Amino acid sequence: MKRAQTNIVVFVFILLIVVGVIAFLLSAARTLNPVEYLNLYAHNSLLSVLREDTGYTDSNCKLVSDVISCSFFTPTWQCDGSGPTCRSLAEEKITEAMDQFEIIKKSYRYLFRVEPEGFVVKDAAGTPFSINIGDGTLATEKGEKITANERISRVSQSGQFLLKVQLILKKK
Amino acid sequence: MKKAQSELMNYVFLTFLLMVAVTMIIIFLIGWQVTQLNFEKSKGITDRALFLLKYTTATPLLVKDVSLFDDRKLAMFAVGGEETCTKLASFVGGGDWFFNVTVFDGKAPVRCAPGEVTNCNQWSFCEQSGRKFTAFALPVNVYRTFAITTPTDFLTQTDLGVVTVGVYT
Amino acid sequence: MEVYELFKMVFGLIASGFILFFLINFAGLYAGVGGCTGKNIALKNFLKSVEDVYLTENEIDFTDFKRLQFTAAFQPWQSPPAFQIVDDATENCGYIRATVPVLSKPGEEVVIDARTINLGWWEYSMAIVIPETLVVFSPRDGNDATWDFIRDVTLAFPETDNTETKVRFALCDSGKIDEGVCGSAGCSAFDFVASILPATQGTMSGACTATLPDNALLISVGAICDVPTNGICVQPLGSNGIGSAMIANVSQQFTIIDPLDVIALSLGGDEETLFGPQGKLLYNYKRASFFQELGLATELATVRALDLAEAIHTVHPDHRCFSALTSFATVTAPLIPLAETEGKTPSEATALVATLTASKNAYTTVVDLGCDYLFT
Numbered sequence: 003m004k005r006a007q008t009n010i011v012v013f014v015f016i017l018l019i020v021v022g023v024i025a026f027l028l029s030a031a032r033t034l035n036p037v038e039y040l041n042l043y044a045h046n047s048l049l050s051v052l053r054e055d056t057g058y059t060d061s062n063c064k065l066v067s068d069v070i071s072c073s074f075f076t077p078t079w080q081c082d083g084s085g086p087t088c089r090s091l092a093e094e095k096i097t098e099a100m101d102q103f104e105i106i107k108k109s110y111r112y113l114f115r116v117e118p119e120g121f122v123v124k125d126a127a128g129t130p131f132s133i134n135i136g137d138g139t140l141a142t143e144k145g146e147k148i149t150a151n152e153r154i155s156r157v158s159q160s161g162q163f164l165l166k167v168q169l170i171l172k173k174k
Numbered sequence: 175m176k177k178a179q180s181e182l183m184n185y186v187f188l189t190f191l192l193m194v195a196v197t198m199i200i201i202f203l204i205g206w207q208v209t210q211l212n213f214e215k216s217k218g219i220t221d222r223a224l225f226l227l228k229y230t231t232a233t234p235l236l237v238k239d240v241s242l243f244d245d246r247k248l249a250m251f252a253v254g255g256e257e258t259c260t261k262l263a264s265f266v267g268g269g270d271w272f273f274n275v276t277v278f279d280g281k282a283p284v285r286c287a288p289g290e291v292t293n294c295n296q297w298s299f300c301e302q303s304g305r306k307f308t309a310f311a312l313p314v315n316v317y318r319t320f321a322i323t324t325p326t327d328f329l330t331q332t333d334l335g336v337v338t339v340g341v342y343t
Numbered sequence: 344m345e346v347y348e349l350f351k352m353v354f355g356l357i358a359s360g361f362i363l364f365f366l367i368n369f370a371g372l373y374a375g376v377g378g379c380t381g382k383n384i385a386l387k388n389f390l391k392s393v394e395d396v397y398l399t400e401n402e403i404d405f406t407d408f409k410r411l412q413f414t415a416a417f418q419p420w421q422s423p424p425a426f427q428i429v430d431d432a433t434e435n436c437g438y439i440r441a442t443v444p445v446l447s448k449p450g451e452e453v454v455i456d457a458r459t460i461n462l463g464w465w466e467y468s469m470a471i472v473i474p475e476t477l478v479v480f481s482p483r484d485g486n487d488a489t490w491d492f493i494r495d496v497t498l499a500f501p502e503t504d505n506t507e508t509k510v511r512f513a514l515c516d517s518g519k520i521d522e523g524v525c526g527s528a529g530c531s532a533f534d535f536v537a538s539i540l541p542a543t544q545g546t547m548s549g550a551c552t553a554t555l556p557d558n559a560l561l562i563s564v565g566a567i568c569d570v571p572t573n574g575i576c577v578q579p580l581g582s583n584g585i586g587s588a589m590i591a592n593v594s595q596q597f598t599i600i601d602p603l604d605v606i607a608l609s610l611g612g613d614e615e616t617l618f619g620p621q622g623k624l625l626y627n628y629k630r631a632s633f634f635q636e637l638g639l640a641t642e643l644a645t646v647r648a649l650d651l652a653e654a655i656h657t658v659h660p661d662h663r664c665f666s667a668l669t670s671f672a673t674v675t676a677p678l679i680p681l682a683e684t685e686g687k688t689p690s691e692a693t694a695l696v697a698t699l700t701a702s703k704n705a706y707t708t709v710v711d712l713g714c715d716y717l718f719t
Contacts, residue, residue, distance in 0.1 A: 018198060039310055042228070046314060050241060054315060105336070106312070106336055
């Protein structure tokens with residue numbers, strides 16, 4: 003009888019401690035970085051990179067968005083006649099920008115992806131062509147990712163073409 | 175007799191332990207409420223900082239387009255100093271907050287003096303030293319006028335930068 | 344009964360009483376706090392929604408108040424203004440400070456939208472919070488100015504085709520309210536504006552004497568306005584760009600320079616508060632907010648224009664943007680002292696409107712010369 007009573011008291015104490023710890027952990031588990039901020043960060047990262055001036059005055063290479071468009075359609079075009087090719091300049095500028103953003107938010111892997119929208123482009127091997135700068139595995143990796151999307155358009159004699167530019171971020 | 179005394183003490187002891195358990199539950203609940211209130215307070219500060227971040231990147235007083243700051247608009251804020259700071263703060267609910275725009279140009283940060291736009295890359299407003307704050311930062315663009323001057327014209331340039339907005343606690 | 348059994352009963356009663364006392368005390372306290380906590384959280388969510396709409400200008404419904412059965416009364420006399428929780432409880436649940444310019448009428452279900460006054464070189468935004476409402480216009484004459492003004496004011500209200508909470512528009516002539524002006528009952532802003540033509544309505548001039556529903560706002564519009572008995576009466580903007588308005592049962596005349604002034608007066612109406620009619624308080628608040636921002640924007644814009652003009656002149660003396668920017672600065676600078684008057688009297692309002700118009704025109708010249716990329 004006494005042993006049973008002692009057991010009940012001990013049981014009540016343990017239950018209290020367990021419930022208290024669970025409740026405390028649940029209340030402390032709310033994230034410090036709001037989802038809204040992370041989405042804003044991803045969108046601004048993408049937008050600010052696209053709007054940046056490259057320093058070249060050639061109309062194919064003036065802004066990073068121009069260079070991305072150029073690297074999709076005419077990747078070997080040399081900026082300002084003797085400068086880097088569109089493809090290499092796009093890679094350089096995007097990598098540089100994402101490195102600079104490390105100051106703001108550390109420990110994020112990124113993938114910059116450019117795909118055609120409304121039309122199909124295939125490479126020599128016949129597979130759909132897209133430009134990927136950064137960690138290519140992010141496209142198919144599962145887990146919590148933050149994505150931002152923008153569109154850039156290119157007008158040529160053949161008409162207007164839309165490119166979908168996507169920035170995918172994932173914590174390291 | 176002894177058995178009765180022992181049963182009595184047992185009973186009293188059991189009741190006492192139960193009372194202690196109930197009191198601990200009450201104290202725990204009160205403590206939890208306090209934690210929740212503190213959490214709500216810090217969430218309030220976080221929400222405020224986020225709103226001010228979105229506001230500074232959208233107000234035509236500072237930007238040409240959303241998240242595209244104009245360096246001359248930023249310079250005009252520096253001209254106005256603390257009074258301009260206080261006025262801008264009053265439009266969005268007052269309080270102590272600061273914002274800072276820095277350009278990523280590979281150079282060391284140089285604060286822009288009032289009216290100065292060409293040889294500097296950082297604008298800071300309403301900053302108070304020695305105070306704790308909660309801040310958020312976002313990548314942005316800064317539109318630089320007179321980035322390049324030619325014999326016939328002057329050119330503008332859009333640079334990459336970061337805006338940091340913080341609320342003092 | 345043994346003494347021991349008696350002791351157990353008495354001790355048990357005392358211990359139970361002690362436990363019950365604490366539990367009831369705590370539950371009573373917590374229930375009160377818990378109830379207010381829920382309402383305060385709803386109020387914070389409401390403020391966040393208002394902030395988001397202010398920044399994005401994307402209209403939304405907000406219905407959290409209905410679940411908790413309270414409304415948020417806007418107190419524009421506070422500095423900064425505040426939303427106060429209004430419910431059936433005796434205790435005061437609290438308030439929250441408004442963080443953006445807003446005009447609000449309380450309701451359990453509201454629609455939140457934003458409106459902008461665009462000067463070209465600067466724009467001023469204001470959020471509008473309004474519950475299910477029927478806006479009834481009573482045109483007092485057939486003048487074009489009257490009907491044009493009715494259209495302008497209608498478009499200043501939220502367009503609610505895509506929201507649950509509706510703001511509908513109707514016309515009133517003497518004892519009759521016509522809610523089917525657009526061909527179906529309950530006209531939205533766009534449908535109402537597209538449908539009202541003086542020729543089809545005929546000449547309406549009778550003061551609205553119809554019985555209005557509880558959620559109606561009556562706006563009488565005409566060249567002649569007396570103190571109305573219901574709603575507000577507005578004289579449309581004249582050739583000098585100003586009009587005037589009066590609130591029911593209030594003898595003061597209010598100068599009108601844009602449709603938001605009318606929104607402010609009509610949302611508040613003659614509802615009495617400790618500090619006077621709510622319509623007057625909302626109007627004063629809107630004016631103060633607009634002109635304070637205008638003052639700062641003008642200061643920054645004129646100094647910047649001159650600074651830019653000087654820099655251009657140093658490098659390229661004949662550049663086309665130099666004279667455009669200098670003229671703009673010269674024409675706009677007088678807005679700084681004028682903004683401090685807030686255009687309360689007709690003469691101050693006339694001077695303000697004339698300077699705002701001149702400033703807009705000077706800015707158009709800046710744009711025409713292709714200099715706005717430097718300035719805007």
